[in-house]
Amino acid sequence: MRTVRLDEGVWRSDAPNGLVVLTERMPWLRSAAAGFWVKRASAHEPREKMGVSHLLEHMVFKGTETRSAQQIALALESRGGGLDAYTGRDQTTFQARMLDADLPLAVELLTDIVRRPLLRDADLALERNVVLEEIATVEDTPDDLVFDLHSAALWRAHSYGYRILGTRETVEGITTGDLKALHAGGYLPRQMVFAAAGNLEHEAVLALLERDGWFDLEPGPEEQALSAPEAATRVEQRVTRDGAQVHLVFGSETFPYRDPRRHALVLVSTVFGSGMSSRLFQRVREELGLAYSVFAFHSFMRASGVAGVYVGTQPPTAERAAEAIRAEFARLAAGSLTPDELASAKQQVKGQLVLVLEGPVSRMYRLAGTALYEEPYRSVDAALAEIDAVSAGQVAEVAAEFYRPERQVAVWLGPS
Secondary structure, three states, X not given: OEEEEEEOOEEEEEXXXXXXXXXXXXXXXXXXXXXXXXXXXXHXXXXXXXXXXXXHHHHHHHEEOOOEHHHHHHHHHOOOOEEEEEEOOOOEEEEEEEEXXXXXXXXXXXXXXXXOEOOOHHHHHHHHHHHHHHHHHHHOOHHHHHHHHHHHHHXXXXXXXXXXXXXXXXXXXXXXXXXXXHHHHHOOHHHEEEEEEEOOOHHHHHHHHHHOOHHHOOOOOOOXXXXXXXXXXXXXXXXXXXXXXXXXXXXXXXOOOOOOOXXXXXXXXXXXXXXXXXXXXXXXXXXXXXXXXXXXEEEEOOOOEEEEEEXXXXXXXXHHHHHHHHHHHHHHHXXXXXXXXXXXXXXXXXXXXXXXXXXXXXXXXXXHHHHHOOOOOOOHHHHHHHHHHOOHHHHHHHHHHHOOHHHOEEEEEEOO
16 A cells, blocks of 8 residues: 655555545544545447446445445435435546544445445336436426537537437446446446545545455456547537527537646636626626526546537527627637736636635545546645646637637527
8 A cells, every 4th residue: 555645634545456545634624525436437438328327326326235225325314414426427426425423434335335236127127217307307408408419519429429318218228237347347446536535534544445345356457548539610500499598508629637728728718707707797698688697618528628608598689699609709719818807817716716625525526636637636725826827828828729719619409
């Protein structure tokens, strides 16, 4: 076991079998958060099995060798804590929030669902219907559905364009054999990260993981490497459906999480469409009155990234709203960001970072990210300094490359 101190109260251990363990001690709390990250998710799926990672995430809660589904639900919830899980494009996460005294129970419970799910046919028959209801919910929520459509248009044949939930057809075709194959091939130490933050001690966490047999497991296969996608540009797609609004997403491929330009792009996105003071909010909503909801977004993944804009507007004003947004794209790409806007964006991003890291869940996620994206750990002060160090030239380069209106993939969803 190789253990190193990363910062005051922050530790990392690399087990011989590949499991990475990260903790941060926050002794002023009376709670903790802990979780396992599995480096298998929707981006690793074949198209015909789209949604299998998400369905497996559901199925582990249906029962283990030692607990029923109800016992899993009650174990922490009855003590004021709780379990949660989600499937992303790059990884699947299982996490718990609990009182500090319940950390041993939480680690044992997480171990149970991650390592020993029953994955029975009878449970799959029921849970498949639950996931189909979840898919139906997205299909009935156009401001969610339009992002799925945009991902498919942007990433084309790459798995980043797959729907995380899958489709009705693919989910109906998934078997318990598919779930067991994914679990056996991916839920193993070499493809996993454990992170925890709160009122805890690193050595005590290692002892809990050792108690539950994590360091005795075989490493398992290497992580599945993702190929870099070939994203689309200059695409416009219109999907007609009834409704009171047109939902429109513009977006462009950017770069992976580890790219040093990440901070510059976050600052550009902040100026462009984060909050009531942003350019898009002021122009599209306040000056023109064309939308209730308009914002910029960005996301970084292991193999690529995306940045763009969403707006929801009534059909008679949709073309005008799109024209206004394209004009703002062009103005931003031309280098119009002012020193005052850059300074304000830096303060906004730094403030958000400090505020979000007040709790153990965010600290836990930040720790896990260092291992998942193979980045060195940075203290909060170092992260703030990196934001301050972004130059006006770096911001201008990012804006010019990724925010040109002619680069955008645009997807419209709503009445024709």
